Amino acid sequence: MGAGSGTVGLRTVREANLGVVLRTVRESAPCSRAAVAAATGLNKTTVSSLVADLMARGLVRETGRTEQHGVGRPGVLLDLDDTSVAALGLEVNVDYLSVVAVDLVQRELTARHTPFDAREAGPRESARRIVAALREAADDPAVRGRTVVGAGIAVPALVDSPTGTVRRAPNLGWSDFPLGESVDVLGFPVRVDNDANLGAVAEYRVGSFAGTPDLVYVTGEVGIGAGVLTGGSLLRGSGGFAGELGHLELDPGGPECSCGRRGCLEAVAGIGAILRDAVPDLAPGRPLSGEEVAALVEAAVGRAAAGGAVAVAALERAGTRLGRGLAALVNLVDPGLVLLGGYFVPMGPWLLPRCRAALASGVFAAGPAGCRVEPSALGLSAAARGGAAGVIHALDSGALPLPAAAGTA
Amino acid sequence: MGAGSGTVGLRTVREANLGVVLRTVRESAPCSRAAVAAATGLNKTTVSSLVADLMARGLVRETGRTEQHGVGRPGVLLDLDDTSVAALGLEVNVDYLSVVAVDLVQRELTARHTPFDAREAGPRESARRIVAALREAADDPAVRGRTVVGAGIAVPALVDSPTGTVRRAPNLGWSDFPLGESVDVLGFPVRVDNDANLGAVAEYRVGSFAGTPDLVYVTGEVGIGAGVLTGGSLLRGSGGFAGELGHLELDPGGPECSCGRRGCLEAVAGIGAILRDAVPDLAPGRPLSGEEVAALVEAAVGRAAAGGAVAVAALERAGTRLGRGLAALVNLVDPGLVLLGGYFVPMGPWLLPRCRAALASGVFAAGPAGCRVEPSALGLSAAARGGAAGVIHALDSGALPLPAAAGTA
Incomplete structure (x- = not known):
């Protein structure tokens, strides 16, 4: 049954x-080596050797309990070892740095959210802050002593993810910055990806709709991006630049966008645009600084909740615009579910009804292919959670860290 | 190395x-059974049994030549049997019926293009015509005597491809018609799919850019649809309705579309809209009949070629609109290549320059992710070719016809 294995090296097969085996233990734990052999079709000797290897890497442990199957020795039960490794995730955005650590079962060990102005700091200083934040997380009491198996970094940018180079991040003012290279001093592998992509990964792995294979995660920050998951995999496109929902032309004569063009969705329904519209007396005409964004979102939502007509109308208008933008996405990609993240979550009560209505009226296949729009439950840490979740998921695909002794952070 | 095979039945594994084995012979022919065993990792006894089965089905043949590898008996060389089977493809569109037959190496055996008004005929009469056209093709002198292993039917519609039901075809005026069921009288399996999807399959398998895994095929008929290929697979979306490029809102106050909304791309840059703009004195205000479309396209292209200002300006305007629509697609899906099909091909000399310019100015990642736009070389038979190509490709995935004796058309 080894069709195709002739082209695969032995190391890769192992x-x-x-x-x-790791995935099987994840799905069926507690389970014996014999059960793993039965579920995978691998022979028992091979399974025993693979389990020993996974135990040495701190990924699988014996529970101490046994199970009797027919005659012969009782089988020792295996489970994931949730005490030995950790994965880190970090998001750097226009106005904050968010860091999380998770264990092998995707449980959050620690999380920090810090106001940070990545535009003002510039890429080099931001890279230094990212390294410091990841070191701090690895040294957190809840993480210390574990092997850090990797980190995923989210950036609101076109990212060349194989190299970790940030190609273009107009809202940060960065371009062609080798972020992956700059942070490659941590002793564990680091992967850089687009924030929306990692948000989609987080929704798929740990969100309220986890396991939904076709979904889109939309970032609600100063920029708007979409992470598109089809059949459980990220749609990256030929250059890795799919999902640029924010730069869809919505209003040809509209306001100027950070990308230099006019009337992009993000220029009329990004958080900066919404705030200028919702709290015009508070929002300055210039790009907002990191700390201003969070404060102004709170003010806008507070006024809308108190029935402030200007704020309510602004959020509703933004909802309609967002729905028109999503209609293009749904007509082209047909996800069954769109999750709105970031600051769109607190704005949801005013944004969502108009957004859903505009989407429904703009989708050709609205009847058969109705698409739900829901707020994300992951808040501002979605992309960071996705970075960490992606590292854990990569283990299940065989991208394993060195044995425990050699790979500690 | 049989990981996962525990969950797969023996018949499926075979x-x-x-x-x-079929794919290996396709890629390496002429080749011996021993070479197939080496390339696949399957043992020689298994390969011999599988080859015997493929020969009985008329898919593989012995060339009569041999090859000496080291000591032992010389190996008889195998090749694809391009004389025994055929696959059919058919497209029904607003103004024509197009049928092709291909052999196991995707060589065209026969092709017919007939004016046909599927809107006027209605779905039941169209289904009868489709059955007749496929029977005629199977009985063509170039096909007769071969086993027809299946047919692929292309429709400009939202299609539920697992069941073959046409959900919504506004340009044909059909909805919820069980086309797959209605044509299931032919003695070979028939699969119904969206015309743009099958156009993309044709480009990937036999077009000028065959093998390009990320590409989009755009239909240039009365309707505009997109078939999106990512990583060599069709992007279908959660409901199978991805690629509805024609119903992207391009001009909110624009003309009414067949779908009932206003300003869709297809209402301003579909062939009907272009003809009303390019040859206003010839094009009637009502929807065009099947035969009118082809004649008017010829007239419009003729006038443009002769320097007619009205025709040239209309085609250029359509090019700009099409480029704006493609920009949304490229921002969201990032294909490296877009192929314009159907009547966009003869209109290409006037359409393409403006289309490319509008696309470049509308794409956020224009620099790193530049997207080529080229005319299709497959003409009006692209979708039919894709239908047939898909049947042949399915053989390589193990979807095999019955042994030759039992499955003849």
Whole structure:
């Protein structure tokens, strides 16, 4: 049954099988080695060797309990080892730095959210802050002593994810910055990706609709981006630049966008645009600083909640615009579910009804292919959670860290 | 190394392996059974049994030549049997019926293009015509005597492809018609899909850019649809309705669309809209009949070629609109290549320059993710070719016909 294995090296086959066994333990724990063998079709000797390897790496442990199957020795039950490794995730955005650590079962060990102005700091200083934040997280009492198996970094940017180079981040003012290279001093692998992509990964792995294979996560920050998951995989496109929902032309004569063009969705329904419209007396005409954004969102939502007509009308207008933008996405990609993240979550009560109505009236296949729009439950840490979740998921695909002794942070 | 095979039935494994061997012969022919074993990792006894099965089905043949590898008996060389089977493809559109037959190496055996007004005929009469056209093709001198292994039917519609039900085809005036069921009288399997999807399959398998895994095929008929290929697979979305490029809102106050909304891309840059703009004295105000479309396209292209200012300006305007629509697609999906099909091909000399310019100015990632736009070389038979190509490709995945004796059309 080894069709195709002739083209695969032995090391790769072993890694793939380590991933298969890890995934099987994740799905069926507690389970015996014999049960793993039965579920995977691998023979028992191979399974025992793979399990020993996974135990040495701190990924699988024996529970101490046994299970009797027919005659012969009782099988020792295995489970994931949720005490030995950790994965980190970090998001750097226009106005904050968000860091999380999770264990092997995607449980959050620690999380921090810090106001940070990545535009003012510039890419080099931001890279230094990212390294410091990841070191701090690895040294957090809840993480210390674990092997950090990797980190995922989210940036609101076109990212060349194989190299970790940030190609273009208009809202940060960065371009062609080798972020992956700049943070490669941590002793564990680091992967850089687009914030919306990692938000989609987080929704798929740990969000309220986890396991939904076709979904879109939309960032609600100063920029708007979409992470598109189809059949459980990220839609990256030929250059890795799919999902640029924010730069959809919505209003040809509209206001100037950070990208230099006019009337992009993000220029009329990004958080900056919404705030200028919702709290015009408080929002300055210039780009907002990191700390201003959070404060102004709170003010806008507070006024809308108190029935302030200007704020309510602004949020409703933004909802309609967002719905028109989503209609283009749904007509082209047909996800069954769109999750609105970031600051769109607190604005949801005013944004969502208009957004859903505009979407429904703009979608050709509205009847058969109705698309739900829901607020994300992951808040501002979605992309960071996705960065960490992606590292854990990569283990299941056989991208394993070195044995425990060698890979500690 | 049989990870995962525990969950797969033996018949399925054998079918998958038949596909693997067929694919290997396709890629490496002429080649011996021993070479197939080496390339696939399957053992020689298994390969011999699978090859015997493929020969009985008329898919693989012995060339009569041999090859000496080291000591032992010389190996008989195998090749694809391009004389025994055929696959059919058919497209029904607003103004024509197009049928092709291909052999196992995707060579065209026969092709017919007939003016046909599927709107006027209605779905039941159209289904009868489709059955007749497929029977005629199977009985064509170039096809007769071969086993027809299946047919793919293309419709400009939202199609529920697992069941073959046409959900919504506004340009044909059909809705919720069980086309797959209605044509299931032919003695070979028939699969119904969206015309743009099958156009994309055709481009990937037999077009000028065959093998490009990320590409979009855009239909240039009365309707505009997009078939999106990512990583060599069709992007279908959660309900199978992805790629509805024609119903992207381009001009909110624009003309009414067949779908009932206003300003859709297809209402301002579909062939009907272009003709009303390019040859206003010839084009009637009502929807065009099947035969009118082809004649008016010829007239419009003729006038543009002769320097007619009205025709040239209309085609250029359509090019700009199309480029704006493509920009949304490229921002969201990032294909590296867009192929314009159908009547956009003869209109290309006037359409393409403006289309490319509008696309470039509307794409956020224009620099790093530049997207080529080219005319399709497959003409009006692209979707039909895709239908047939998909049937042949399914063989490589193990979806095999019955042994030759039992499955003849």
